[in-house]
Amino acid sequence: AGMMCAVEAAKRGRSVLILDHAAAPGEKIRISGGGRCNFTNIHASPKNFLSGNPHFCISALSRYTQRDFIALVERH
Incomplete structure (x- = not known):
């Protein structure tokens, strides 16, 4: 960040x-x-992230993937 x-x-x-x-x-x-x-580990899925609210991880990471983040960094 x-x-x-x-x-x-x-x-x-x-x-x-x-x-x-x-x-x-x-x-x-x-x-x-x-x-x-x-987060840029492309071999991880939402189930690999620890959270008190696992549904949030699944929801958030299905909308904004590792590849989306990598593309953002590459644009900058």
Whole structure:
């Protein structure tokens, strides 16, 4: 979310600096949970996500898929 916010702010002419403790910005996102916590894991389905409301995961993730998110990032 922070990196997407930075991208949007930069597109609007704001000066942006991304600080990350990892060697590469966003590296922690890429490796989180062995791919299970990473929303862009295209091999995961709604049933793989933990939630107090499992119906929400199924509903939300069937409307906005991993591929939709990957396409959004690639456009930016």
